[in-house]
Amino acid sequence: MREARARFAELLDDAERGNVTLITRHGRAAAAIIPAALLGQLGNPGGEPVPPDTAHELQTVAAGLRSALRALEPLLGPPTVTAAPGSRAPYQARPGRLAIVITDLADLRGPAHGVVELPLRLFWSAPDRAFDLDQPSMLQALYETVLREATRTSDLTSYLNGEILAAVWPQLFLPKGVRRAWEDQHPALRAARHAAA
Numbered sequence: 332m333r334e335a336r337a338r339f340a341e342l343l344d345d346a347e348r349g350n351v352t353l354i355t356r357h358g359r360a361a362a363a364i365i366p367a368a369l370l371g372q373l374g375n376p377g378g379e380p381v382p383p384d385t386a387h388e389l390q391t392v393a394a395g396l397r398s399a400l401r402a403l404e405p406l407l408g409p410p411t412v413t414a415a416p417g418s419r420a421p422y423q424a425r426p427g428r429l430a431i432v433i434t435d436l437a438d439l440r441g442p443a444h445g446v447v448e449l450p451l452r453l454f455w456s457a458p459d460r461a462f463d464l465d466q467p468s469m470l471q472a473l474y475e476t477v478l479r480e481a482t483r484t485s486d487l488t489s490y491l492n493g494e495i496l497a498a499v500w501p502q503l504f505l506p507k508g509v510r511r512a513w514e515d516q517h518p519a520l521r522a523a524r525h526a527a528a
Contacts, residue, residue, distance in 0.1 A: 334428060334482055341452045418520075430512035431481045436493035436519075443492050447473060453480045468496070475503050478497035478513070496520075 342352050342364050405521040433439060441447075448461045454476050462473040477490045501524045503510075514521035 337428070338452065338482070344451070349458060428482075430506075430509045431484060431487065432512050432516045433484060433487045434516065436496065436517060438488055439491040439493035439496060440488060441490045441492045443495055447490060449473065449476065449490065452482070453477060453486060471499055471502060475505060478503070478505055478509050497523060500524060 333434065345352055346364050346366050346439050349366050352360040352368070354364065442464060444464050446463050456458045462469045464470045464473065474491060474496065476484060481487050497520065500520045514524070
């Protein structure tokens with residue numbers, strides 16, 4: 332819910348592209364941001380009241396949305412970071428946003444070579460969002476960006492590679508909270524950093 336408040340404009344852009352965003356509160360599905368086209372049967376918000384003869388249609392649509400939310404809940408899985416809201420700063424990627432950590436580095440099966448383009452929600456500071464992984468400086472920049480800006484585990488598994496992460500970990504410039512969260516979960520990363528020091 333905190334992330335949705337901070338990223339509301341991005342989530343609206345996602346909805347305009349046809350994506351549905353599930354909003355959770357305390358790990359449970361609470362609402363969804365959905366494309367307006369899906370609400371066509373409900374009438375225009377702030378417009379004329381919905382005619383009484385459409386009440387059955389409204390109930391059907393609402394039941395469908397509730398059913399979709401219930402179906403999506405199991406896909407959320409357990410939280411990837413065990414810290415509770417309001418945890419100490421070392422586990423925050425930035426104030427108000429907890430760092431996201433994958434539980435097993437083997438799950439990071441992102442590309443090892445070639446050009447990768449990050450979505451706007453992960454990299455918005457330049458018009459060109461393409462990173463050539465065969466150039467060490469660009470690979471490092473991509474890893475720093477994804478580790479810092481990830482808001483879901485799929486960001487990590489789609490763009491990061493576990494073997495490469497372990498190899499470049501000592502060179503990455505990361506917020507203290509991100510580094511501590513990952514090194515607490517994966518002591519091998521801490522050992523690699525100390526060995527390179």
